[in-house]
């Protein structure tokens with residue numbers, strides 16, 4: 476059976492405690508940042524511990540299409556050789572549903588001499604990019620995105636002068652990261668300022684700044700809502716990418732749900748990514764707090780929401796409005812999936828998600844087909860419910876390839892069994 480033929484996967488409940496060792500793959504966020512800044516550097520950079528998945532392979536492929544040499548000597552390394560310039564690709568850049576690749580390359584395309592079309596799949600074509608387009612125009616970049624979503628057409632003029640730009644990072648912090656990374660290659664200093672004080676997940680901007688610094692960029696922060704980037708360009712570097720914290724949340728949750736012990740090979744405190752904050756909450760299970768603000772650990776919300784279904788008391792998720800513009804509308808997908816298990820288990824209240832917990836769900840058989848809406852995080856989080864409830868079937872399980880192609884193999888290595896062949 477090929478991956479595309481695997482339409483559904485039923486998780487067999489796991490009676491005991493999950494034990495074993497699973498190393499999460501490399502961080503998607505850091506891999507795609509490092510690939511881009513390495514491509515903008517002069518010389519050869521070796522990225523190790525990298526993620527190889529749909530999102531990072533789309534980024535690598537797009538960089539190759541712009542004249543950068545990106546080699547893959549093994550399953551977790553990229554060797555990137557550039558001459559400090561990106562060239563105009565001969566065809567549109569197709570980036571699937573990779574938000575990072577799409578937003579980061581939209582800004583970097585301003586450095587190209589010639590036209591670049593940034594496009595994605597039907598899901599990406601519904602994900603907003605207008606705030607980034609507006610910001611790039613302020614910097615004098617000729618850019619069009621008629622629908623407010625990809626495709627985006629950039630008429631690159633080989634760079635831009637620099638100056639001050641305001642950007643609304645409310646819907647996505649990736650707009651800010653995109654401007655920061657491209658900013659180091661402008662002809663003069665760039666000041667990026669937030670229009671509001673709010674930003675979806677500030678930790679991702681910190682991740683951007685850390686990667687930029689590792690490749691020689693100089694960024695100062697005049698105040699909490701603005702950054703000044705010097706026109707240094709990037710220096711090639713060897714860079715070790717840490718494991719993916721969002722991927723780790725499924726393993727942490729599987730551990731507490733089954734009372735097991737899974738060795739991730741890296742302590743939670745060692746992660747620098749925002750989702751590592753979820754570890755402390757997961758460790759509190761089955762006594763999760765009555766309210767969880769998901770704004771600073773957004774990609775961990777699906778994990779926490781499914782875990783919350785087994786908590787002692789209900790949990791309200793707040794600060795998650797922008798989950799509606801991720802790979803799918805995650806607020807809706809989570810409430811629908813939970814309510815398929817039991818009506819009313821997940822309820823939307825405005826942009827909040829209310830999970831009506833019930834520890835008694837564990838051990839029951841409640842057949843439910845979970846529509847993943849092609850969203851890897853919906854697939855991976857609802858698989859956790861299947862560890863405790865009989866009859867949980869994940870539709871389109873191959874969608875995990877976006878960020879964690881080995882997910883089903885990782886669960887199987889811990890002893891989890893499936894009905895249907897795992898992709």
Ligand SMILES: O=C(O)C1=C[C@@H](OP(=O)(O)O)[C@@H](O)[C@H](O)C1
Pocket residue numbers: 503504505574575646647648649650652675676679773774797
């Ligand atoms: O910068 C990044 O690497 C990311 C930022 C977050 O998105 P938004 O900034 O769009 O909320 C996160 O959900 C995404 O998976 C990765």
Ligand SMILES: C=C(OP(=O)(O)O)C(=O)O
Pocket residue numbers: 572573574575576774801802852878
């Ligand atoms: C939101 C996500 O991805 P992206 O925005 O990078 O497509 C995610 O991985 O959960």
